[in-house]
Amino acid sequence: MSEVYDRLRAEIVDGTWEPGAALAELALAERYGTSRTPVREALRRLQQDGLVERGQRGMRVRTRSxxxxxxxxxxxxxxxxxxxxxxxxxxxxxxxxxxxxxxxxxxxxxxxxxxxxxxxxxxxxxxxxxxxxxxxxxxxxxxxxxxxxxxxxxxxxxxxxxxxxxxxxxxxxxxxxxxxxxxxxxxxxxxxxxxxxxxxxxxxxxxxx
Known part of the structure; x- marks a missing residue:
């Protein structure tokens, strides 16, 4: 689970995922070659970190202002x-x-x-x-x-x-x-x-x- 978290966090920080980008569990699971469970846990931790947020259509990279x-x-x-x-x-x-x-x-x-x-x-x-x-x-x-x-x-x-x-x-x-x-x-x-x-x-x- 930590590997998915580390990879997704790094990609958010380096701008691979732009502010507001949708973070669909299924698409992320396919991207990282894993099941949805570690993706869901990674998103939960990233939300706690303040890097992602819940939008109208699911989780997304937190916007800037x-x-x-x-x-x-x-x-x-x-x-x-x-x-x-x-x-x-x-x-x-x-x-x-x-x-x-x-x-x-x-x-x-x-x-x-x-x-x-x-x-x-x-x-x-x-x-x-x-x-x-x-x-x-x-x-x-x-x-x-x-x-x-x-x-x-x-x-x-x-x-x-x-x-x-x-x-x-x-x-x-x-x-x-x-x-x-x-x-x-x-x-x-x-x-x-x-x-x-x-x-x-x-x-x-x-x-x-």
């Missing part, structure tokens, strides 16, 4: 700030090592591959989430990130944003290392607020293009 971007970031801005604040209060030495390693790897990531850039950036965020030692926050942020995978273009590919994001990370990490929860909170909030505005700009450019 600027309103959804605002909804996602309204929650994510708050949760990222909460995670950074908690990390400043609860981080262990191991957490700091893991965050520092992720940040160094991000800095060394070539800017020729947007997917690698996005993955390296996410690794830094995930290390900070883990340092919060709040499983609920980590779970919610993971789910929110799943929603954003349907918007494949990364804000990090915009001119100057990559270097800017690295600098913003460094400031957040420094606050976490100092145990300055209030500063870490505010920096993380501002970092994600800027990402929201850039994400909306990308969506607008894509929609108008």
């Amino acid at each position: 600027p309103e959804e971007i605002l909804e996602i970031y309204e929650v994510r801005v708050s949760l990222e700030a909460t995670a950074a604040s908690a990390a400043a209060q609860r981080r262990t030495d191991f957490d700091l090592v893991r965050i520092s390693r992720a940040q160094k790897e991000m800095s060394a990531t070539p800017t020729s591959d947007p997917a690698e850039m996005a993955a390296a950036n996410l690794a830094v965020h995930e290390a900070i989430w883990a340092a919060s030692h709040n499983g609920t926050v980590v779970d919610l942020l993971t789910r929110l990130n799943n929603h954003l995978t349907r918007y494949p273009a990364t804000t990090l590919a915009l001119p100057g944003r990559w270097e800017e994001a690295i600098g913003e990370h460094e400031a957040i990490i420094a606050a976490i290392e100092r145990g300055d929860a209030e500063r870490a909170h505010d920096l993380a909030r501002d970092h994600m607020s800027k990402a929201r505005e850039l994400r909306l700009r990308i969506y607008g450019d894509t929609a108008s293009g």
Whole structure:
């Protein structure tokens, strides 16, 4: 069952299945060479992930909208700030090592591959989430990130944003290392607020293009 889930999820994320595309169980079963049962289970999990939704004629790839971007970031801005604040209060030495390693790897990531850039950036965020030692926050942020995978273009590919994001990370990490929860909170909030505005700009450019 997980193989069908993994394959269908990857194809939704890479755009093989466009927003609004119908996901008929029988057609998917034939495509992946399986029965309808694992397809049904995969669709259920993908619905929980926020990647598919129920339409008038069955399941379909979830559509995109600027309103959804605002909804996602309204929650994510708050949760990222909460995670950074908690990390400043609860981080262990191991957490700091893991965050520092992720940040160094991000800095060394070539800017020729947007997917690698996005993955390296996410690794830094995930290390900070883990340092919060709040499983609920980590779970919610993971789910929110799943929603954003349907918007494949990364804000990090915009001119100057990559270097800017690295600098913003460094400031957040420094606050976490100092145990300055209030500063870490505010920096993380501002970092994600800027990402929201850039994400909306990308969506607008894509929609108008």
